[in-house]
Amino acid sequence: MTNYIRFTVASLTLALAGWCTQAAAGADTTRIEKGRYLATVADCAACHTAKGGKPFAGGRGIASPVGTIYSTNITPDPRTGIGGYTLADFDRALRRGIAKDGTTLYPAMPYVSYSKVTPQDVQALYAYFMHAVAPVEQANKAEGIRWPLSMRWPLRFWRMAFAPRPVQASADDNMDGNANTSEPASDDPVLRGRYLVEGLAHCGTCHTPRGFALQEKALSDTTKTYLSGAVVDGYLAKNLRGDPKNGLGTWSADDIAAFLKRGRSDDAAAFGGMAEVVAHSTQYMSDADLAAIAAYLKSLSPLDPNGDALMADDTAATALRSGADRSNGALTFVDNCAACHRTSGAGYDDTFPKLARSSVVNSDNAASLIRIVLLGSEMPSTQAAPTHYAMPGFAARLTDRDIADVLTFVRASWGNHAPAVKAADVAKARAAAHAAPPPRRAENE
Numbered sequence: 001m002t003n004y005i006r007f008t009v010a011s012l013t014l015a016l017a018g019w020c021t022q023a024a025a026g027a028d029t030t031r032i033e034k035g036r037y038l039a040t041v042a043d044c045a046a047c048h049t050a051k052g053g054k055p056f057a058g059g060r061g062i063a064s065p066v067g068t069i070y071s072t073n074i075t076p077d078p079r080t081g082i083g084g085y086t087l088a089d090f091d092r093a094l095r096r097g098i099a100k101d102g103t104t105l106y107p108a109m110p111y112v113s114y115s116k117v118t119p120q121d122v123q124a125l126y127a128y129f130m131h132a133v134a135p136v137e138q139a140n141k142a143e144g145i146r147w148p149l150s151m152r153w154p155l156r157f158w159r160m161a162f163a164p165r166p167v168q169a170s171a172d173d174n175m176d177g178n179a180n181t182s183e184p185a186s187d188d189p190v191l192r193g194r195y196l197v198e199g200l201a202h203c204g205t206c207h208t209p210r211g212f213a214l215q216e217k218a219l220s221d222t223t224k225t226y227l228s229g230a231v232v233d234g235y236l237a238k239n240l241r242g243d244p245k246n247g248l249g250t251w252s253a254d255d256i257a258a259f260l261k262r263g264r265s266d267d268a269a270a271f272g273g274m275a276e277v278v279a280h281s282t283q284y285m286s287d288a289d290l291a292a293i294a295a296y297l298k299s300l301s302p303l304d305p306n307g308d309a310l311m312a313d314d315t316a317a318t319a320l321r322s323g324a325d326r327s328n329g330a331l332t333f334v335d336n337c338a339a340c341h342r343t344s345g346a347g348y349d350d351t352f353p354k355l356a357r358s359s360v361v362n363s364d365n366a367a368s369l370i371r372i373v374l375l376g377s378e379m380p381s382t383q384a385a386p387t388h389y390a391m392p393g394f395a396a397r398l399t400d401r402d403i404a405d406v407l408t409f410v411r412a413s414w415g416n417h418a419p420a421v422k423a424a425d426v427a428k429a430r431a432a433a434h435a436a437p438p439p440r441r442a443e444n445e
């Protein structure tokens with residue numbers, strides 16, 4: 001009897017122990033999988049994976065006004081990566097921009113946004129990087145920044161001036177507590193959307209204009225500069241606020257979510273830096289998170305409270321079809337653009353974006369338009385919309401004057417209303433993009 005009891009207790013203990021480790025492993029797997037998802041939302045790979053390089057091994061050059069900054073190896077390799085980082089070290093780098101050796105990171109690492117991330121999400125990211133990312137031995141590259149800007153100590157002052165401190169300073173404090181951050185305690189999708197947009201998804205890194213010291217002018221919707229548009233790598237990461245003309249005022253929440261998931265909507269398609277954001281990050285977000293982001297963006301008031309919606313106008317389409325408009329802009333459009341974007345500027349749903357009353361076309365700053373016409377572009381292929389279409393580049397075919405004229409025409413037709421484009425601006429963009437002009441006509445210019 002006693003033996004039987006002992007036996008049962010022993011097997012029960014064993015069974016219980018087994019169950020406990022399984023449960024613990026289950027919790028870890030859940031945490032690791034959560035971390036994997038969050039790393040995609042945060043798009044860590046965008047910067048930490050070099051083109052053709054091993055995942056997260058760093059070495060990707062990020063252009064900055066002071067020179068090229070190379071991302072570092074964040075695989076768990078103990079010697080060249082972050083294998084030796086404790087959770088507290090990892091947290092300090094991620095949310096405060098301080099490396100393990102105490103130096104301050106360049107703000108090319110978006111720790112200013114990540115400061116909003118909850119401790120729980122930091123823990124999940126840490127679990128993922130430590131346990132599910134393959135270690136890669138690859139030494140970090142030296143920064144391509146010249147002295148005196150290469151000195152790191154001024155970065156500390158930058159950080160103190162511009163980086164918000166996470167309310168909960170370090171992972172050593174109760175990481176499970178519910179301190180810090182903008183993460184909502186409720187299920188309100190707008191609050192969840194705000195948490196993602198301001199924090200992990202760091203949309204403001206590209207979409208918020210920068211100030212004199214290259215700091216983002218606002219890190220949340222405290223002023224209307226937040227997400228009101230900025231030029232990144234020659235493209236305008238445009239206004240995402242409620243403006244009907246050049247923001248997202250005429251987009252429904254569903255349009256926004258579809259764009260982020262599919263890389264296109266009926267009327268628009270992602271290009272420039274946004275194509276990569278969609279390809280590597282937003283297309284993999286859950287529908288609930290996409291709906292939350294869309295709901296939050298729809299809550300942003302317009303930058304210009306007096307801005308009117310654009311009214312449809314078919315004067316230009318009629319003139320193009322009858323051949324009445326003989327201007328260089330109209331003729332260039334008919335010869336080079338109308339096959340895809342149509343004389344009505346309506347494009348084809350889901351295939352060739354609409355130019356009529358498009359928020360991209362009607363942004364004051366024409367950087368994106370000039371660049372896409374010079375270089376062409378290919379929309380991202382996504383799980384939800386694998387077939388993707390391309391636009392050819394016209395740098396070798398159209399002169400600076402032709403491009404300025406055709407864009408000025410586009411920006412004044414079909415109800416569009418945006419400033420004319422100058423040939424001098426095209427020339428500057430062409431030089432920056434190293435795009436040679438058309439051979440013959442260039443001599444006459």
Ligand code: HEC
Pocket residue numbers: 038039042043044045046047048062069070071072073074082090093094099100104105106107108109110125
């Ligand atoms: C927009 C680009 C960008 C994104 C996105 C980004 N990083 Fe970074 N990260 C950098 C750069 C650049 C550095 C190096 C900065 C320096 O050398 O001062 C860096 C440095 C780091 C460091 C410090 C490593 C060290 O060697 O001390 C860690 C840790 C890190 N990143 C983790 C992450 C994680 C985790 C994510 C996603 C949640 C992420 N980063 C997303 C650009 C980025």
Ligand code: HEC
Pocket residue numbers: 197201202203204205206207232235236237238240246247248256259268269270271272273274275277282293359360368
């Ligand atoms: C690496 C820079 C970068 C980041 C980060 C970024 N964007 Fe963009 N975004 C752009 C650029 C450039 C454009 C303009 C090209 C285009 O319309 O696709 C753009 C365009 C958009 C558009 C299309 C607007 C229109 O009127 O056509 C939406 C919507 C958008 N971004 C939402 C977001 C959201 C939400 C985030 C954060 C999850 C985000 N972006 C993060 C660069 C970025």
Ligand code: HEC
Pocket residue numbers: 267268269270271272275333336337338339340341351352353354355358360361369372373377378379380389390391392394406407410
């Ligand atoms: C072969 C078809 C084709 C031709 C010809 C063409 N485009 Fe495009 N255009 C596209 C496609 C496809 C996109 C989407 C590219 C992307 O998202 O990367 C696009 C995007 C654009 C956009 C960005 C619109 C938005 O809201 O996303 C503008 C502006 C534009 N084209 C203007 C022009 C002009 C001006 C011309 C003539 C000089 C022209 N296109 C010729 C296919 C074409």
